[in-house]
Amino acid sequence: MKTLIVTQYFWPETFRINTVAEALHRAGCEVTVLTGQPNYPDGTIFKGYRAWRSDRELHPAGYEIFRVPLIPRGKKTALTLTLNYLSFLASSILVGQWRLRKKEFDVVFVYGTSPVLQALAGAFFSARKRAALIVWVQDLWPESLSATGYVKNPYILCGVAGLVRWIYHRCDLLLVQSRSFVESTCAMAGEVPVVYYPNPGDVERTPPERPRNPVSLPSGFNVTFSGNLGTVQAVETIVEAAEHLRDEPHINFVIMGSGSRLGWIQQEIKRRALANVYLLGRVEPEVANDAMARSDALLITLKNVESLKKTVPSKLSTYFGVGRPVLACMDGEGAEVVRASGAGITCESENAERLAALILELRSMPQEARDEMGMAGRRWYEKHFELMQLTDVLVDHFKQAMNGRDLKYTKETMGDGQ
Incomplete structure (x- = not known):
């Protein structure tokens, strides 16, 4: 199954999608990741990377990562965060479509942390590649904006809510990381199915060997x-x-x-x-x-x-x-x-x-x-929360979304023929 993961944040940044991507690869999916240059959480580009470069990188596990330019988060003011979000959105579409021009995908999987804007890139590639679109909702928008305190203007929050509805209505499946997300997400999703899918853990079944450089803990x-x-x-x-x-x-x-x-x-x-x-x-x-x-x-x-x-x-x-x-x-x-x-x-x-x-x-x-x-x-x-058990569930969700999209496309084609 050819899977494009769209995520603004990815390895070597520490996010749960890193583990999920590797698990999907191990489960037999042909994984490709579209992401930005790593700079989270401190706002400075990691050593070995450049903010304005577009790179192809091979993950140590063996799958491809395509990195697009972005403006770093900087000191995390409202302005720098906005520029960071918008720059990734623009370059993921403009640069990403060139980088991925020869690739086809069955599924576009969006890791839906804040900002929700990255799901727009997912919707773009889903339409362009005729692939099923799945967004894994990690944060509720616009609620997350008000929770952080960066945006309090009710008109802006209302506009963001409209954007979220537009994105969700174009999905084939919405996954939510908390059962408490289901009601809020359903209210914005229209007829798109919403399914609970938790964040898996990253702990192996068999305890690994001690790392070469373990941290020293104080006594007590x-x-x-x-x-x-x-x-x-x-x-x-x-x-x-x-x-x-x-x-x-x-x-x-x-x-x-x-x-x-x-x-x-x-x-x-x-x-x-x-x-x-x-x-x-x-x-x-x-x-x-x-x-x-x-x-x-x-x-x-x-x-x-x-x-x-x-x-x-x-x-x-x-x-x-x-x-x-x-x-x-x-x-x-x-x-x-x-x-x-x-x-x-x-x-x-x-x-x-x-x-x-x-x-x-x-x-x-x-x-x-x-x-x-x-x-x-x-x-x-x-x-x-066991990783590979949940990965099998995720692959099943991918297949169901693909089947649902194929059925919807068939009905639309038959309707056009009439």
Whole structure:
């Protein structure tokens, strides 16, 4: 099955689509990726890449990646983000059609993170190549725009909602990463089918060997956060919880990742003289997974925003997969998954005092109880988030979308003949 993946973000940036692309390749799909020059989350182009170059690259797994020029995110102002989004949209269509001119595809698969604009490129290639169009919705638009605080104008949000409807109506199938997304997406999708398809984990069935350069963790009870350090992650809650526990011996907050709020965290650690927060920076996924497996608890935090209550952060499946207790400081669907699985304990978003109390509660539990939480998460992972199992499901979705598009095309042709 010839599959074009359209995504603004891709390896070596750390996104779940990296794992999905490799899994599809392993499952026998002929995968091609159309993406931009890597610059997420810090806003600077990665070493070895150029913002204005158009490249063909072979992934180590063996599939093709076509990179198009874009304007980097920079300091992540509203202006630089807008230019970043629009430049990828323009070059993915203008440069992408030249790069892909000799290729045919059965499926165009759009990794639907913010911005939704990249789905326009997917719609373009779907029409040009007569391929089924599938968008995997990771963020609800326009809700995500208001959640980040970058756009509050109701007229702009209304216009974005109209654009989302236009895109969704041209899809053959819409996949959503959270069950709570289904109702909102259906309201914009018209007659296009909407199906729940979660973010798979990236943890192997058989534990891999230790990485060559594992990170060193401090001694004591380590609460580890891994991932993007942005606005929606409510990193203020982590810093405030660390301050609440500053006098508790041997409780450490280990943070792996980078993002727009990293500078603020560094300033607050210095200003508050926090000796219990350790910043490890960006690390490779296998190194992060190894560090998480050696941690005592895994932390996930989100802002108290209505739209975020519907999301299930992609890191949650990986947290479950490594088999350590989860501390979830968030509301809604993600918190419900943690409670239903028995993999950890939860509190409401942005409640640093309550989070600190939960950390003390977890530390006071017998080791056997904490281990059982981790094993419950692993069992949930194997049942609901295991990568190759979900890849088989995804390939079936591709086939159904192709069959539905063929049937629709046949009916339209017969109608024109009449």
